[in-house]
Amino acid sequence: MPVDLKATLIDPADPTYKPLLDNLQGNIIKAHGRMHTASLFLRFTGTPAVVKKWISDFARQYVTSTSAQIEQAKKYRNGKDGGIFGNFFLTALGYQNSQLGIMPRDRQASFNAGMKNVRIQDRLGDPPVEQWESGFQQDIHALAFLADDNEARLKAACDTVTASLNGVATVLTKEHGVRWLNDKEEDIEPFGYRDGVSQPVFLKGSTESPGETRWDPSASLELVLVEDPNVPGRDCYGSFLVFRKLEQDVRKFNEQVSRLAQALGTTADLAGAYVVGRFKDGTPVTLSDKPGTIEPRQHIDFDYEQDTEGARCPFHAHIRKTNPRGDTGRLAQPGIPLEQERRHRIARRGQPYGNPNGGAAGLLFLCFQSDISLQFEFIQSSWANGIHFVKMNGGLDGVIGQGTQVPDGPLWCKTYGSLDETIGFDFSDVIKLKGGDYFFAPSVAFLQGLGTTGSAR
Known part of the structure; x- marks a missing residue:
């Protein structure tokens, strides 16, 4: 029986949700919490078979399911290393260019159009694409996202991933994020204000839920999840991601x-x-x-x-x-x-970039939702x-x-x-x-299955 997406405050220990959590990428219904992040924006250059194989390999090595993320969080709370965390996202152009499969046009018009679309730019009031940073002006096909508390290990993983992209894709730009903390070890953004406060809460027992009387932070799964159209009927869900690099003066x-x-x-x-x-x-x-x-x-x-x-x-x-x-x-x-x-x-998952002591700084804004037009836009x-x-x-x-x-x-x-x-x-x-785009977070099953013969498209 399919999971009821209207469910709120789900219990991750309930076996009903195990297939969903095993196949759902992490960071969607629960923030990854790592100190450092690296976002590699890609344009595919290899053949469809080469691209599919690379994505499958990356997914198997780095992409973290929600189930795995929950286990990593338990280790961290017990004083152990949570390890590296990974996501992989595709734009509509990425699906089309690599022949992975095309998202149904009747589901997400904004996703299919992309953030560079003139109609969407007008709706958002964004500056012309010509004024964006050069890497974001180009056609983006995918975003490989890595996060870790260990900065050196994250850098080594980025170098390994970048080297593996030879003949597969060009890295258009890399964006590095880092948590900024106040003297109470609370997250802040570059203007100095508490960040990440008052998020939608999806999981039972989350610390973000304060026993509310005036404002209920709980949210149903349908706020952020949709079925992955490329692997229907298997408890495989994904989410739409908005990424925007926002420079803060x-x-x-x-x-x-x-x-x-x-x-x-x-x-x-x-x-x-x-x-x-x-x-x-x-x-x-x-x-x-x-x-x-x-x-x-x-x-x-x-x-x-x-x-x-x-x-x-x-x-x-x-x-x-x-x-x-x-x-x-x-x-x-x-x-x-x-x-x-x-x-x-929306479920906000952004992180600051730059140096708290001066220089260019801002927010690598990320948010997940089930409908870009109805939510972020x-x-x-x-x-x-x-x-x-x-x-x-x-x-x-x-x-x-x-x-x-x-x-x-x-x-x-x-x-x-x-x-x-x-x-x-x-x-x-x-x-x-400074730039950005719209992405879809496919299910883990879809990503890993790309490397097999006859995989779903």
């Missing part, structure tokens, strides 16, 4: 935060929290005007029901724009069920870029919003919790897209 961000603080007559800490929606330690600004004043579980367990006028957390704050926690039905479109809004969520185009969401003339998301800002910028409260006095301030243009 840390200096400009800090300068704008300082100017906003001066204009409001407040601290830089509170001004930055207005922009992001959280203080750097993760405290939601809708709950407090100071960091470190609430229980850590409330960093996840909150909504905006007590802040419907945006007097504490602005409607254009980044986390309110990208996860409105019921604002859609409360304010934008009264009557819209919360579950309809929650259907747009909707969040970016309708919410982050939507100047009238959740409030008319509310403005762009100050962090990732792209497009034309409202005249004189969105409004900000001079006094926390009061709308008596507001000012307009244009906080924007602190992140620049």
Whole structure:
């Protein structure tokens, strides 16, 4: 019997889910957690038989199933080496070029079009492809992803993989990510704010689930999983991946935060929290005007029901724009069920790149979903870029919003919790897209089976 994708908080020890977890690539329903990552973007040059054989070999040696990932996590918690982690993803062009099999066009129009498509660029507000980094301007067929806590071992694996690609594929670009940590060993992004907070939770017993009262982080498998169309009827599932390299202008961000603080007559800490929606330690600004004043579980367990006028957390704050926690039905479109809004969520798996001590830096943004158009594209185009969401003339998301800002910028409260006095301030243009693409994460069975005679196409 097929797995029920509407299931939430599944128990990985339940034998019902074993075939799914054995065939599902890791990092989709649970983050891999490694310190260092390497992403090799490939364009196939070999014959179909050579390409298939190489993918099969790579999958058998490096690609980590969800079952294996869970076992690796147990070893790590017991003080042992979790080992190297791997994924392999294909673009629509990769399926077509290598004759591996073509994804059904009626399933994912966005995936088949690709991120370089003019229609999609217009929808997302992205800069022209000619302004992307050169490696991303070319036709990408696949992404080989490796991660490890041991940086030297990761480098050696990358060198081995790169050498094995002779006559198989060209490496268009390599991207290296590394976790940035604060003094509490918590993940942060280059602007200095807690990262990876408030993710959809798929597995029973996950530490991300705080015993919620206001916000339920649980998510059904259908949020991120779809059947792998090339191996139907075998509990084989995959997921659609969005990759975007986002360069973050840390200096400009800090300068704008300082100017906003001066204009409001407040601290830089509170001004930055207005922009992001959280203080750097993760405290939601809708709950407090100071960091470190609430229980850590409330960093996840909150909504905006007590802040419907945006007097504490602005409607254009980044986390309110990208996860409105019921604002859609409360304010934008009264009557819209919360579950309809929650259907747009994504599983974020990105990692910073660059040096925390200076120089170019940003985020290697990755997210998994079952529907690119309904999830990532909707969040970016309708919410982050939507100047009238959740409030008319509310403005762009100050962090990732792209497009034309409202005249004189969105409004900000001079006094926390009061709308008596507001000012307009244009906080924007602190992140620049350097390139990316849409991928599919095929099942492990499909990848490993490519090297056998008569394998599915």
